[in-house]
Amino acid sequence: MTGLEIGVASIVAMLVLIYIGMYVPIVLALISFVGVWIAKDNVNIAVSLLWLASAKTVGNFLFGVIPLFVLMGLLVSAAGMGKDTYDIAHSFLYRVRGGLGMATVVANAIFAAITGVSIASATVFSRISVPEMLRYGYKGRFAVGTVAGSSVLGMLIPPSILLIIYALIAEESVGDLFIAGVGPGLVLTAAYCALIAIMAYGFPNSVAVPETFTDKPGEDDHTLSGRELFSKGFPIFVLIMVVLGGIYAGFYTPTEAGAAGAFVAFLFALARRTLTWRRLWDILVETGHISATLLFLIIAASMYSRMLGITGLPTQLGDWIGGLDASFGLLLFMYVVIVLVLGTIIDSVSIMLITVPLFLVVLAPFDVDLVWFGIVTIIAVEIGLLTPPLGLAVYVIKSSLDRDDISLADIFIGAAPFALTMLLVLILIILVPDISLFLVELRRSLI
Amino acid sequence: MLRRLFDLIVVVANGAASGWIFVMMALITTDIFLRFVFGAPISGVTEIVEISIVIIVYLQLTHTLKVGRMTRSDALYSTILRRFPPVGHVMGIIFSLAGIGLMVAIVKGGWPKWIQAYEGGHFIGNAGVFTFPEWPQRLILVIGCSMLAIQFALMALDNIRGLMGKPPLEHEEAVDVEVAVIEEALK
Amino acid sequence: ASAQQTINLTAISGYPPPATWIGALVDAYIPAVDAQLAKTGNFKINWNRGISGQIVKPRGELEGVETGLGDLGVIVTAFHADKVPLYDVSFKTPFVSNDIELISRVTQKMVDTFPQYNDVWLKNFNQVALAPTGAVDNYMLWSAKPITSIDQVKGLKVGAAGPNLPWVTAIGAAGVQTNLADAYNSLNTGIYEAMIVWRQGAGAFKLCEPAPFAYDATLGGVNGFSLNFNSDVWDGLPDEVKKAMRDSTPAWVAENVKRVNDGATSGVARCEAEFGTKVTTASVEERNQWAQALPPLGKQWAEARNKAGQPGTEILKAWMDEMRAANQPIARHWDRE
Ligand code: NA
Ligand code: NA
Numbered sequence: 004m005t006g007l008e009i010g011v012a013s014i015v016a017m018l019v020l021i022y023i024g025m026y027v028p029i030v031l032a033l034i035s036f037v038g039v040w041i042a043k044d045n046v047n048i049a050v051s052l053l054w055l056a057s058a059k060t061v062g063n064f065l066f067g068v069i070p071l072f073v074l075m076g077l078l079v080s081a082a083g084m085g086k087d088t089y090d091i092a093h094s095f096l097y098r099v100r101g102g103l104g105m106a107t108v109v110a111n112a113i114f115a116a117i118t119g120v121s122i123a124s125a126t127v128f129s130r131i132s133v134p135e136m137l138r139y140g141y142k143g144r145f146a147v148g149t150v151a152g153s154s155v156l157g158m159l160i161p162p163s164i165l166l167i168i169y170a171l172i173a174e175e176s177v178g179d180l181f182i183a184g185v186g187p188g189l190v191l192t193a194a195y196c197a198l199i200a201i202m203a204y205g206f207p208n209s210v211a212v213p214e215t216f217t218d219k220p221g222e223d224d225h226t227l228s229g230r231e232l233f234s235k236g237f238p239i240f241v242l243i244m245v246v247l248g249g250i251y252a253g254f255y256t257p258t259e260a261g262a263a264g265a266f267v268a269f270l271f272a273l274a275r276r277t278l279t280w281r282r283l284w285d286i287l288v289e290t291g292h293i294s295a296t297l298l299f300l301i302i303a304a305s306m307y308s309r310m311l312g313i314t315g316l317p318t319q320l321g322d323w324i325g326g327l328d329a330s331f332g333l334l335l336f337m338y339v340v341i342v343l344v345l346g347t348i349i350d351s352v353s354i355m356l357i358t359v360p361l362f363l364v365v366l367a368p369f370d371v372d373l374v375w376f377g378i379v380t381i382i383a384v385e386i387g388l389l390t391p392p393l394g395l396a397v398y399v400i401k402s403s404l405d406r407d408d409i410s411l412a413d414i415f416i417g418a419a420p421f422a423l424t425m426l427l428v429l430i431l432i433i434l435v436p437d438i439s440l441f442l443v444e445l446r447r448s449l450i
Numbered sequence: 451m452l453r454r455l456f457d458l459i460v461v462v463a464n465g466a467a468s469g470w471i472f473v474m475m476a477l478i479t480t481d482i483f484l485r486f487v488f489g490a491p492i493s494g495v496t497e498i499v500e501i502s503i504v505i506i507v508y509l510q511l512t513h514t515l516k517v518g519r520m521t522r523s524d525a526l527y528s529t530i531l532r533r534f535p536p537v538g539h540v541m542g543i544i545f546s547l548a549g550i551g552l553m554v555a556i557v558k559g560g561w562p563k564w565i566q567a568y569e570g571g572h573f574i575g576n577a578g579v580f581t582f583p584e585w586p587q588r589l590i591l592v593i594g595c596s597m598l599a600i601q602f603a604l605m606a607l608d609n610i611r612g613l614m615g616k617p618p619l620e621h622e623e624a625v626d627v628e629v630a631v632i633e634e635a636l637k
Numbered sequence: 638a639s640a641q642q643t644i645n646l647t648a649i650s651g652y653p654p655p656a657t658w659i660g661a662l663v664d665a666y667i668p669a670v671d672a673q674l675a676k677t678g679n680f681k682i683n684w685n686r687g688i689s690g691q692i693v694k695p696r697g698e699l700e701g702v703e704t705g706l707g708d709l710g711v712i713v714t715a716f717h718a719d720k721v722p723l724y725d726v727s728f729k730t731p732f733v734s735n736d737i738e739l740i741s742r743v744t745q746k747m748v749d750t751f752p753q754y755n756d757v758w759l760k761n762f763n764q765v766a767l768a769p770t771g772a773v774d775n776y777m778l779w780s781a782k783p784i785t786s787i788d789q790v791k792g793l794k795v796g797a798a799g800p801n802l803p804w805v806t807a808i809g810a811a812g813v814q815t816n817l818a819d820a821y822n823s824l825n826t827g828i829y830e831a832m833i834v835w836r837q838g839a840g841a842f843k844l845c846e847p848a849p850f851a852y853d854a855t856l857g858g859v860n861g862f863s864l865n866f867n868s869d870v871w872d873g874l875p876d877e878v879k880k881a882m883r884d885s886t887p888a889w890v891a892e893n894v895k896r897v898n899d900g901a902t903s904g905v906a907r908c909e910a911e912f913g914t915k916v917t918t919a920s921v922e923e924r925n926q927w928a929q930a931l932p933p934l935g936k937q938w939a940e941a942r943n944k945a946g947q948p949g950t951e952i953l954k955a956w957m958d959e960m961r962a963a964n965q966p967i968a969r970h971w972d973r974e
């Protein structure tokens with residue numbers, strides 16, 4: 004079988020097996036094992052693939068962000084700070100129809116400044132926003148969809164693990180890429196709020212039960228007093244300074260920022276007396292469960308992408324594209340389509356490692372701004388967090404919520420309008436490079 | 451009896467890894483603090499974190515599977531299990547067999563590698579700066595995957611019991627042991 | 638041509654083509670092999686370029702080739718001091734040579750002279766080493782503030798890869814272990830105020846933006862890579878193919894050396910044009926003073942190798958003899974201590 008045949012067959016097999024309920028990492032491992040066995044006609048090499056991926060995928064300092072940011076996320080919610088972010092956003096937005104959804108989006112945009120991984124955003128807000136939205140009569144699908152959609156802001160607005168990884172592949176400045184993420188992050192935030200407004204006014208039944216939007220005289224007043232605003236806002240501000248300030252003006256890497264952030268959140272939780280020994284232990288066990296699940300998923304996804312590499316699919320693809328002699332517009336279109344398709348089945352980092360070097364070669368003659376190309380890449384890759392069958396943000400929400408009444412399918416369906424909005428924003432970012440580059444140019448002109 | 455022992459091992463491994471995450475956070479924070487205030491970083495933190503991640507995953511994974519937190523899309527499966535229990539149990543057995551097979555493959559691949567690392571004295575880090583032997587994390591990978599294989603086998607056993615109309619063994623006991631161990635740890 | 642036999646081979650690396658040793662593999666080595674085989678037309682290689690981390694991640698190449706996930710690959714020997722310590726001799730002899738072509742050639746000579754190099758690969762890691770090549774032409778000290786004398790390094794936080802750390806701690810720096818991936822951010826944010834890095838790296842990763850001043854004490858370069866074949870696969874190759882694989886290694890080495898050297902020139906040019914980089918060259922006295930401040934790295938390394946049953950002392954002497962024969966700017970004779 005050629006790489007292409009194995010690739011196609013593996014996708015079909017993956018869809019079937021995941022759908023009938025086999026554990027996702029087991030599906031990926033099984034398909035990888037069989038794929039290598041077929042490609043190499045040697046079972047020992049297939050065994051080696053499983054072991055090598057198991058032993059050598061996550062043993063990297065960078066992956067420390069996962070347990071640490073998950074821990075920070077859980078401690079932040081234990082200290083009530085995620086809820087505070089949410090209350091602040093809510094106090095400005097509760098009068099608007101769909102305001103709870105918008106508050107979730109805005110709170111995510113703020114929270115994005117203290118997290119580098121969307122996983123953390125998804126964890127925190129599935130625990131804070133979803134119950135709140137359900138309480139006010141919002142539909143489950145809309146609630147989880149909003150959380151899933153807005154969690155991608157976590158890796159678009161700096162700090163961002165994905166931007167760092169892109170910078171490494173493309174040999175671009177991490178600082179430039181971080182700054183370039185700000186504009187598109189704000190545009191996406193605005194686009195999500197617009198989407199929610201359109202849904203709430205145009206299709207209210209898709210958002211909440213009818214009673215939620217009928218004006219009631221005794222509606223709760225969510226406006227915060229100045230004092231409340233300060234007491235809720237100050238710890239968040241401190242955490243942003245510790246995490247983001249620490250990375251920028253300060254003193255450490257994203258992984259260390261995760262640890263420092265978790266520690267500060269721990270102190271706040273202690274100070275607010277919201278943490279008992281038992282609660283702390285539960286949080287640690289929970290951190291472990293979420294981290295182990297995600298890391299094992301990353302390991303299994305890595306088995307799969309390594310298997311594809313062994314079948315020669317990326318090389319075949321590269322040769323084919325290189326031989327096309329296509330225009331820049333067509334190449335960029337193909338790039339985005341390939342990233343989106345890969346995004347349905349493999350993890351963000353693997354997609355970037357496979358496609359970016361390939362297209363850097365292909366696009367080299369066109370004198371592309373690689374910072375802008377990076378932002379295009381990140382958004383395209385992040386759409387994959389929301390698309391089935393493998394949508395990491397969706398899985399995270401499913402595992403953080405741990406509720407039987409909200410299925411994986413519900414979350415994917417709820418996230419679909421947000422994925423579509425991302426696609427529109429992606430097109431806008433492609434057509435108007437200045438959204439990404441404005442601040443970068445400004446910074447470059449200041450030096 | 452053996453089953454209770456296995457449950458206990460799973461819970462203890464899970465607890466150890468959970469506690470280790472907190473230690474890791476404290477270690478990195480201390481490192482930042484010492485570096486920032488005294489210009490004296492702790493050497494080897496990077497390596498310790500790199501090793502820790504691997505160890506945490508494989509110590510925790512079995513418990514994650516046991517308590518039903520491993521990622522899956524079970525809408526269709528649980529419907530089948532409810533409506534056509536025999537079909538569901540057979541599917542469950544097949545899923546578990548796949549899990550066992552893959553874990554056995556990883557153990558087969560990993561066994562010579564941990565021995566190689568042990569006998570060759572391989573290490574992580576840089577000689578003269580900070581080094582840590584490579585074999586413990588490789589051994590833990592083998593142990594973790596063996597535990598996963600056993601857990602899958604126990605789940606398959608429950609499916610077989612289900613086919614014969616008997617209740618599963620898995621849940622009640624596991625919860626008891628877990629509570630007991632946690633309460634022990636909290637004393 | 639009807640009798641032409643096609644052989645599928647997968648080359649692996651965790652690094653993408655901008656890495657000089659991988660660019661050289663894709664753009665020089667593979668075409669050279671193809672060209673040689675095309676002369677008779679008996680064999681054709683169907684290459685799978687499993688690079689850029691497609692199949693193995695950085696540092697995973699050694700085990701990738703060992704287990705057969707890749708048929709051939711470039712092993713970063715600098716990362717595997719525990720497994721192939723003999724390649725480390727260049728890290729233990731700084732202030733000796735900044736001629737990466739020479740460093741590559743002499744490393745090859747060590748591999749040819751001392752069978753222990755190949756024995757380790759074959760016996761312990763199931764692979765055949767075809768050729769080594771250099772990684773770095775000349776390490777420099779890049780800093781946020783100008784450094785004109787090694788006294789200014791005292792108390793400075795300096796980032797360096799593990800094997801380079803002893804070079805800076807010896808003159809009073811607070812060494813911070815790091816890697817190229819974290820360097821830009823770390824320099825930018827003051828995790829360390831200076832870093833040991835080579836010119837091509839400084840330019841490619843824009844490290845001269847946060848650290849525009851370079852202090853050149855001719856710390857010298859190092860060997861870093863070995864092009865290896867899985868030994869089972871190697872044994873199964875026809876002799877003509879084996880010969881083409883061996884004959885083509887000089888093309889790989891030459892292209893890598895060229896890219897490192899060109900990268901050094903263009904890296905500094907980029908740094909000067911974009912960030913006003915200034916390179917200060919150390920005086921001979923300063924350089925000697927720095928070299929003398931270091932512990933006897935070569936001797937320590939040789940003794941550790943001797944203890945492990947390898948000819949450490951002989952290799953160190955042979956290495957330094959070659960460097961002396963090539964009239965290198967040696968600040969310290971590491972084998973005579
Ligand atoms: Na962020
Ligand atoms: Na997806």
